Amino acid sequence: RKEVEQDPGPFNVPEGATVAFNCTYSNSASQSFFWYRQDCRKEPKLLMSVYSSGNEDGRFTAQLNRASQYISLLIRDSKLSDSATYLCVVTARAFSGGSYIPTFGRGTSLIVHP
Amino acid sequence: GAVVSQHPSRVICKSGTSVKIECRSLDFQATTMFWYRQFPKQSLMLMATSNEGSKATYEQGVEKDKFLINHASLTLSTLTVTSAHPEDSSFYICSANPRDTGRDTQYFGPGTRLTVL
Numbered sequence: 001r002k003e004v005e006q007d008p009g010p011f012n013v014p015e016g017a018t019v020a021f022n023c024t025y026s027n028s029a030s031q032s033f034f035w036y037r038q039d040c041r042k043e044p045k046l047l048m049s050v051y052s053s054g055n056e057d058g059r060f061t062a063q064l065n066r067a068s069q070y071i072s073l074l075i076r077d078s079k080l081s082d083s084a085t086y087l088c089v090v091t092a093r094a095f096s097g098g099s100y101i102p103t104f105g106r107g108t109s110l111i112v113h114p
Numbered sequence: 115g116a117v118v119s120q121h122p123s124r125v126i127c128k129s130g131t132s133v134k135i136e137c138r139s140l141d142f143q144a145t146t147m148f149w150y151r152q153f154p155k156q157s158l159m160l161m162a163t164s165n166e167g168s169k170a171t172y173e174q175g176v177e178k179d180k181f182l183i184n185h186a187s188l189t190l191s192t193l194t195v196t197s198a199h200p201e202d203s204s205f206y207i208c209s210a211n212p213r214d215t216g217r218d219t220q221y222f223g224p225g226t227r228l229t230v231l
Contacts, residue, residue: 043224087157092121
């Protein structure tokens with residue numbers, strides 16, 4: 001079983017639609033959670049951190065469910081510019097006292113069409 | 115926000131040559147940097163964790179003698195691909211986490227596209 005799993009998609013949605021992605025992780029000791037966005041042939045860019053209380057940034061809402069070990073990303077009112085790959089990132093220590101190592105999901109592809 | 119640079123952005127080399135890629139944190143210090151490789155249409159694969167002042171930690175299956183990592187200062191890590199072969203052609207990306215922030219947010223360099231002929 002992979003440590004961080006995402007549905008690769010693609011999710012093909014019209015402009016204005018609401019779309020949600022989930023990501024599951026296997027390490028119950030995971031510490032921090034993030035969503036990154038990656039455009040084709042570019043580096044990933046931080047979209048938002050994910051907190052247990054949930055957080056919202058404009059049209060984007062992220063949720064963390066530690067009990068079920070998943071995080072989600074909701075995008076409302078999709079724009080053409082939202083088309084990208086969305087990467088789920090989970091960090092955990094490799095060993096006690098060690099650095100937090102980020103583990104990436106394979107990404108979920110979103111295509112927003114007119 | 116935190117800025118990470120990489121140099122070069124693109125390199126084309128002949129098989130058997132060595133290529134050095136630099137990763138710099140421009141406005142923060144990082145005791146730890148990470149090196150990734152991404153093949154087309156695949157996810158980022160962590161290659162190694164670069165630790166300032168000590169040896170890098172390599173992921174399983176990554177040859178430490180082929181991918182030499184040096185983290186000589188709190189703002190610079192280098193990855194040298196030794197005796198590069200066409201199968202090493204990939205997108206290499208580094209990331210760094212600002213130290214003493216209490217957060218694990220990773221800031222990525224723009225990546226280096228390596229093509230080995």
